[in-house]
Amino acid sequence: MGVEPLDLSKLRILPLSARESLTRADEILVDPESAPRACSDLVLAAVENAAAAIRAARARGAAVVLIYGAHLLRNGAARILERMMAGGWLSHLATNGAGTIHDWEYSWLGASTESVERNVATGTFGSWHETATNIHMALLAGALDGLGYGRSLGRFIVEDGVTLPSTDELAAAIASEPRHPMTAARADLLRAIESQGWTAGRVEVVHRWKHASILAQAFRHGVPMTVHPGIGYDIISNHPVFDGAAIGRAAGLDFRLFAGSLQNLDGGVVLSIGSAIMGPQVFEKALSCVNNLRLQAGVGVIGGHSIHVVDLQDGGGWDWTRGEPPKTNPAYYLRFCKSFSRMGGALHYVQGDNLTFLHHLYRRLAST
Numbered sequence: 001m002g003v004e005p006l007d008l009s010k011l012r013i014l015p016l017s018a019r020e021s022l023t024r025a026d027e028i029l030v031d032p033e034s035a036p037r038a039c040s041d042l043v044l045a046a047v048e049n050a051a052a053a054i055r056a057a058r059a060r061g062a063a064v065v066l067i068y069g070a071h072l073l074r075n076g077a078a079r080i081l082e083r084m085m086a087g088g089w090l091s092h093l094a095t096n097g098a099g100t101i102h103d104w105e106y107s108w109l110g111a112s113t114e115s116v117e118r119n120v121a122t123g124t125f126g127s128w129h130e131t132a133t134n135i136h137m138a139l140l141a142g143a144l145d146g147l148g149y150g151r152s153l154g155r156f157i158v159e160d161g162v163t164l165p166s167t168d169e170l171a172a173a174i175a176s177e178p179r180h181p182m183t184a185a186r187a188d189l190l191r192a193i194e195s196q197g198w199t200a201g202r203v204e205v206v207h208r209w210k211h212a213s214i215l216a217q218a219f220r221h222g223v224p225m226t227v228h229p230g231i232g233y234d235i236i237s238n239h240p241v242f243d244g245a246a247i248g249r250a251a252g253l254d255f256r257l258f259a260g261s262l263q264n265l266d267g268g269v270v271l272s273i274g275s276a277i278m279g280p281q282v283f284e285k286a287l288s289c290v291n292n293l294r295l296q297a298g299v300g301v302i303g304g305h306s307i308h309v310v311d312l313q314d315g316g317g318w319d320w321t322r323g324e325p326p327k328t329n330p331a332y333y334l335r336f337c338k339s340f341s342r343m344g345g346a347l348h349y350v351q352g353d354n355l356t357f358l359h360h361l362y363r364r365l366a367s368t
Contacts, residue, residue, distance in 0.1 A: 009195075009240045013129045021111035025212035028076035032083045032366075036359035043357060046350035050308045051364040053269045054089055062268035062305075063091045063261050067283065068354075069274035070098035073106075073214055074113065075355040080362050082217040089365050092261040093150075093218055094254075096278040097229030097247075100153055100215060101236065104135055107157050107213035108205065126235025133196065134205055136241045137162060139250045140192055143185035148253035149227035154219030157207045166200035167193055188246050196241055224261055226254035228282045259286035263294075267304040272340065274354040276311060280339030287343055305345035310357045311336055320347045 057064050066081075073095075084090050095103075105112035108130065119125035126132075135153060141162040142152025156162055170190040174183055192198065210216045218225035229251055231237070231244045265287075272279040291301040316331025324341050325331045332338060341347045350357065 008238075008242055011127055011238065011240055012123075013127050013132075013239055014124060016105070016109055016128045016130045019114055019124075019128060021105075021109065022113040022115065023074060024111045025106040025209045026110065028074065029079055029212055030076040030355065030359065032080045032359075032362055036363060037353070037356045039352060039356050039360065043350055043352040044360065046308065046310075046348060046352070047357060047360045047364055049348060050269070050271065050361055051368075053306045053308070054361075054365060055368065057268045058088060058091075060267050061264075062266060063264040064089060064269045064271070065092045065094065065261060065265070066090050066271045066273065067094045067275045067279040068099065068272075069096060069276070069278070070102050071274050072354045072358065073099055073102050075353075077355050077358050078103075078106075078212050078214050078217065080358055081214050082211075082221075084362055084365070085217060085221040085223045087366065089362075090223060091264070092224045092226070092258070093214065094226045094228060094258055094279075094282070095214070096275065097227065097234035097236075100135065100149070100227050100229075101131060101234055103213050103215050104153060104157065105131060107207040107209050107216060108134070110209045110212070126238035128235070129239070132236040132239035132241050135236050136192065136239075136243060136246060137164075137198070137203065139246050140185070140189040140243070143246065143249055144182060144189065146253075147250075148257055149229070149247070149250035150215060150225035150254055150257075151219060152250060153227070154213075154215040154225055156205070157210060157213050157216040158219050160207055161203045161205040163202050164189075164193065164198060164200050169200075184245070185249060188243055188249075192241060192243065192246075224257055226258045227251060228254065228258070228278050255282065255286065258282065259289050262286050262290045262302065265290075265302050265305050270305065270307040270340075270345070271310070272307065272336065273310045273358060274312075276313070276336040280336050284339050284343060301344065303344055307340045307343060307345045307347045309336060309340055309347065309349045310352060310354055311349075312351065312353065315349045315351050320349045 054064050102112040138153045138156035170186045174186050318325045318331035320337055320341055337349050
């Protein structure tokens, strides 16, 4: 073909201390007990509708799944979500790869976010040593314990690092048990240790802003937290440590865990807040898998659930409780509504600020 893959081992990597971070955890975090920002009566009605559905779902033991995009974290919602998990209002959280990038950077550095335009032009965008190194280390080590992306990174933050096996231990395990389910994971970790110069034993990475991490709070409360990234989507690709197999392995397990939570969605609630692509795309595949297995077992498909979508985008003036608009209506091409409208539950869409909606929702649930 005349084209060779780019050699990422030659990338010039910089420390996070060299980056101008545009947001700081101490400045963005919102006090859950503070007064929420004012919003329209339409948004307040949507909040009340979602709160009633969540209360009913939790009373019957049904799942309440929150799917969120990175901006909900960047807008300062971590402490609000911690209160919602502590109160038992959420049974599963799911985010994309970007949600974990900012999550880890806030928890370790206390700051995140960079200028994409300026840093791509200088070839420095995303090429930050600590972010890619520590997230990969968390995923590679977590894989040996059967953990997916969300639990691996959440544990890494809560426990301030990880303990790595020696290269001799890994090589011996691979040689003695080549057909073991963990052989590929062991090989990936062995390669990373040798190529990156990691040392065996306890690797301490102190996270001074754990309260800014949704991943850490989910791990601490024992709430399933899954991550659904794309290969090459996130800045952890911009580093010699990049390992698509490790990311795919962790995300693959999380997809199955996400689908496992949907098995309990009858009469439950889905909240999709600021996740215009990942949320509907992952949800529709996972729900299809659940229905496939239920039908094989002679059980009916998931039903009785409600889906509440919050986004800043104009909903096209369409009332999604009526079903899907015709193809001649521009609203038909809003993927974050259209996909969810086909998922068997009642879809409610509200255009509004994601943090404001969530803050009001928490206060409404906490008042009952």
